[in-house]
Amino acid sequence: MLGLLSCDGLYIPDPIDPRIPKYTENGSDVAGAIINNICWTSVERFGFLTAKDKPYFISSALTDSLVIQFNGIMGYENTTIEFHLKGLNIRKFDDLILLKNKKIQLDGVMNFGVVTDSYLGFSPNASGMEGVGQIYFRNVTFDNSSGTHILSGTFVFTETDSSSPITEVSYGRFDYSLSENSNFRIE
Amino acid sequence: MGKKLSVFFDSILRLNRLLFVSVVCVFIFTSSLTAQVAFIGGVNYTNERNNNLIENQEPRTTYHWGASIRYYLLKNYPKISFQNELIFNQKGYRQVLDQKYFFNFDYISFPVLINYALTENFSVNTGIEFSKLLSSNIKRYTETYNDFDIGLVLGFSCFEKKGISFYSRITYGLLPLLDYYAIDKVGNFTGEIHDLKNICLSVGIKINICNEKIRFYK
Numbered sequence: 001m002l003g004l005l006s007c008d009g010l011y012i013p014d015p016i017d018p019r020i021p022k023y024t025e026n027g028s029d030v031a032g033a034i035i036n037n038i039c040w041t042s043v044e045r046f047g048f049l050t051a052k053d054k055p056y057f058i059s060s061a062l063t064d065s066l067v068i069q070f071n072g073i074m075g076y077e078n079t080t081i082e083f084h085l086k087g088l089n090i091r092k093f094d095d096l097i098l099l100k101n102k103k104i105q106l107d108g109v110m111n112f113g114v115v116t117d118s119y120l121g122f123s124p125n126a127s128g129m130e131g132v133g134q135i136y137f138r139n140v141t142f143d144n145s146s147g148t149h150i151l152s153g154t155f156v157f158t159e160t161d162s163s164s165p166i167t168e169v170s171y172g173r174f175d176y177s178l179s180e181n182s183n184f185r186i187e
Numbered sequence: 188m189g190k191k192l193s194v195f196f197d198s199i200l201r202l203n204r205l206l207f208v209s210v211v212c213v214f215i216f217t218s219s220l221t222a223q224v225a226f227i228g229g230v231n232y233t234n235e236r237n238n239n240l241i242e243n244q245e246p247r248t249t250y251h252w253g254a255s256i257r258y259y260l261l262k263n264y265p266k267i268s269f270q271n272e273l274i275f276n277q278k279g280y281r282q283v284l285d286q287k288y289f290f291n292f293d294y295i296s297f298p299v300l301i302n303y304a305l306t307e308n309f310s311v312n313t314g315i316e317f318s319k320l321l322s323s324n325i326k327r328y329t330e331t332y333n334d335f336d337i338g339l340v341l342g343f344s345c346f347e348k349k350g351i352s353f354y355s356r357i358t359y360g361l362l363p364l365l366d367y368y369a370i371d372k373v374g375n376f377t378g379e380i381h382d383l384k385n386i387c388l389s390v391g392i393k394i395n396i397c398n399e400k401i402r403f404y405k
Contacts, residue, residue: 012326015365015383016240018288022331023368039285103375136374154374172374 009043009053020171025139027150027177031055031070033081034171035115040079042072044176055176058185059090066090068135070174080116081169083135083155093180096149100140106157108132113157115167131169133157149178223399227354228252229391233278235290235364235383241282247289249277251389257302270300276318278385290325292332292364292385294318298340310347314340316358318385336362336385344393352393360385 009029012022019039020032029044045052058067068083085104090096106112112130116122124130135155142149155172178184234246253274261267276296282288300314320334342356364383371377 010326012331013288015325015331015367017242017284018282019284023370134373134375138376154370156372156374170372171370173370 008045011041011043017171021173021175023152023154023173024175025141025150025152026175027143027148027152028175029177031072031081031174031176032172033155033169035074035079035169036165036167038074040072040074040081040115040169042070042174051182055174055178055183056185057090057096057178057183058187059092059095060187061091064089070176078117081155081172082114082116082122083112084114084122084130085111085135092186093149093178093184094142096151096178096184097140097142099137099151101138103134103136106131106133106135113155113169114159115169129161131157131159131167133169143177146177147179151176151178223257223395224397225255225257225352225393225395226252227255227272227274227391227393229354229389231277231387231389233280233385233387235278235280236360236386237382237384240365240380240382241280243283245281245283247279247281249279249291251276251296251391253296255393266304268302268304270298270302270312270314272296272298272300274298275321276387278387291323292320292328293322294336295321298358300340300342302344304347307348308346309343311343312340312356313342316340318360331367332364332383333362333366336360336364338385338387342389347393350395352395353391354393355388355390358385358387358389360387 011030014020014022020034020041021030031042033040042053044054053071055071056069064087066085066088070081072079088098090098104111108129108131113133113135114122114130133156135153137151137153139152140149152175157169159167229251231249231251232246233249251274253272255270255272257268257270259265259268274296276294278292278294279290296316296318298314298316300312302310302312304310316338318336318338320332325331338358338360340356340358342354344352344354346352363381364385365380367380368376369378369380
């Protein structure tokens, strides 16, 4: 039902680098980044009972961890940018407001970012060191009428696993409108 | 039958071409008075000046068209005239990254110019151009770009007393087009960007449609 009522993401090209979306804080349902000089974009699209490139926030109360999945496309391949964050105390959907104006340093161990194939998912690399950088939740607002959170921010990280080439994620930005039933899960 | 029709159409086309060339010749060689109201049109070689903001930026060739009116306000200075125009003016640039990205900014421009006739067939002009952004190929462009610009104009025109004359001018935009966030490499917000200023070299022809001098003095 939500799929029928929702609008597709609004992709407005960035005025400086049109390969990625412009930074907005409107809940445009888009994200973008440059991964090793190739653009990765996520534009949420809704079909009949289906949704494409939907972001997910998965919280675990037991381990106090939050996994954020931004699903998108790089070239012609489905690619997910994932963040594994700890100690944020996000236990329910309403707690997402706690992320407002939070800059989280990705140390590669406790907090990290990874680029994964959308189908295979995340598998830890041998060194135990994942993407190092930053994710910044610049603005988080809650819309009472629709019951949605709008999360907007930026991210940058670098994966330097010795067994594979360096993955550099730069100019990352996201602007998603999240609803409890559609985008948020508690494990 | 088909061949006859083809010959017939060819002869009509030739006639039309001849008519067009004749009209142009009449305009160029018989108009002796200064034309004051004219249609103008031509090409723009346009770009956006900026502080190393746009990577792999290239200028574009676009177009402009409109109308102009010239009038004489100063009795003692017949070589000085004033000129107003209303022009549909496309500006912009392109950016070459993984593909070519085109940025079109369609303005309605209102230049206010002062002309000085150096010789009978050559005059220089300068003035200010006020421009209002009407449309763009960028989605929701009004949320990213300023819709008003003021530019300094410097140019010249040749053979203005003929039916068809030529002009060229450079317009140097003064107001920043872009208002945006400044985001550093780590993703921090370091302020605001107010950048991208129009620069446009225009070359065109002016087709005079009214040959009366407009004077505001007796």
